[in-house]
Amino acid sequence: MTEFPGPFESNGEQPVVVSDDHDEVVAQLGSDLDEFEDGSDNHDEMLRIRLQQLLDPAVDIEAQTTQGIDRSLRDRSSFNMGVDLVGLGWTTLRVLLAGGDGDSLTNDRPGADRDMKGT
Amino acid sequence: MLERRLRALIDQHSTAAFHIAFGILHDRGLAEDVVQETMIKAWQGADSFRGESSARTWVLRIAHNTAIDSLRRRRDQLTVAGNVPDIDSSGGVQETERRVEGRADLGMLSEALKRLDETSRTIVILREVELMSYQQISDALDLSVPTVKTRLLRARRFLQAAVADQGVEQ
Numbered sequence: 001m002t003e004f005p006g007p008f009e010s011n012g013e014q015p016v017v018v019s020d021d022h023d024e025v026v027a028q029l030g031s032d033l034d035e036f037e038d039g040s041d042n043h044d045e046m047l048r049i050r051l052q053q054l055l056d057p058a059v060d061i062e063a064q065t066t067q068g069i070d071r072s073l074r075d076r077s078s079f080n081m082g083v084d085l086v087g088l089g090w091t092t093l094r095v096l097l098a099g100g101d102g103d104s105l106t107n108d109r110p111g112a113d114r115d116m117k118g119t
Numbered sequence: 120m121l122e123r124r125l126r127a128l129i130d131q132h133s134t135a136a137f138h139i140a141f142g143i144l145h146d147r148g149l150a151e152d153v154v155q156e157t158m159i160k161a162w163q164g165a166d167s168f169r170g171e172s173s174a175r176t177w178v179l180r181i182a183h184n185t186a187i188d189s190l191r192r193r194r195d196q197l198t199v200a201g202n203v204p205d206i207d208s209s210g211g212v213q214e215t216e217r218r219v220e221g222r223a224d225l226g227m228l229s230e231a232l233k234r235l236d237e238t239s240r241t242i243v244i245l246r247e248v249e250l251m252s253y254q255q256i257s258d259a260l261d262l263s264v265p266t267v268k269t270r271l272l273r274a275r276r277f278l279q280a281a282v283a284d285q286g287v288e289q
Contacts, residue, residue, distance in 0.1 A: 047278060048247045054225050054232070055138045055248065058147070061154060065133045066126065068155045 125162040132175060133158065135249050136182035142244045143186040143237050144193070145229075153189050157182040172258040179249070180259040183241050190237065231281030238262070239274040246271055 136157045140150035161178045168177055232240055241260060245251045253271075257264045 044247060044275060044279065047243075047275065047282070048250075050225060050228050050282065051232075051244065051248050054229055055141050055244065057134060057137045057141075057151075059151075061133050061137050061151070062129055064151060065129050065154050065158060068151070069125065069129070069158060072155065072159070 122162070124165065125158065128158050128161050128178065132161075132178045132182075135175070135179055138244050138248050139179060139182045139241055140186040140189075142232065142240045143183070144190055145233060146193075149189055149193065150186070153182065153186045156189075157185050160185065173255065176251075176255050176259045179245065179251075180261075183260060187237060227281050228278060231278050235274050235277065239270045242267055242271050243274045243278065247275075 133154050136154045137150055140153035140157075141147060144150050144153065157178065160181050164181075168174065172180075232243075235243070238260060242256055245256045245259060246253075251259070253264045253267050256262070256267045256271075260267070262270075
């Protein structure tokens with residue numbers, strides 16, 4: 001039996017690290033993996049064909065993706081334009097409320113310049 | 120008109136991205152959405168692509184991650200709504216089952232594929248359908264090559280057994 005240091009000594013328990021079957025499992029796994037070491041071209045042709053049939057897009061995925069992205073980008077662009085227009089409208093409204101004094105837009109509140117000078 | 124680089128991404132990688140997304144999600148509508156999202160992400164992130172792997176590997180990695188995110192969102196929604204996972208509004212799973220109905224050989228394969236974990240599904244698809252090397256799959260999924268090999272071995276045997284069982288039943 002292997003002696004384990006540390007906490008295992010304190011309670012006298014000897015953990016079972018591996019079963020007797022471990023070597024067989026490792027050997028089997030190694031044997032299985034050898035199948036893959038023969039070369040990089042080992043594919044299951046039948047599985048490949050069936051998977052392709054199963055996963056076939058069934059539509060022209062390139063055309064559909066192109067259209068979808070085009071529409072999505074245009075929607076996004078329209079949304080951004082809408083936001084810009086709202087922003088422009090808000091700015092215009094502020095100008096009108098300020099009595100058409102464009103200079104007042106640079107200061108958020110009346111007398112801001114004076115306040116700045118005072119400091 | 121889409122930018123030339125985006126158009127090239129779509130032409131070169133959208134079918135493979137669809138295979139991965141559909142393999143993970145089993146829903147054509149969602150898979151098509153994932154393909155679009157993948158292409159936009161790849162296009163917008165093209166400047167951050169460092170060229171450590173091939174562009175294909177990089178794009179398919181984005182596709183895998185996007186599909187996994189979509190799957191998680193869908194599961195969360197189903198959990199919150201208390202819905203049954205086999206039903207979806209876009210005709211995904213049901214539509215898939217209808218598609219393979221009459222193709223008994225594909226029906227069993229479809230069922231077997233669903234029973235694999237998402238990563239194993241992607242590994243099988245990248246290997247068997249996209250014919251990628253172990254190293255490319257390892258790069259795409261951020262797994263070690265031995266892990267890719269082991270998972271592929273198990274998944275392939277599972278799928279082969281499912282297809283073989285179908286053959287015996289016929």
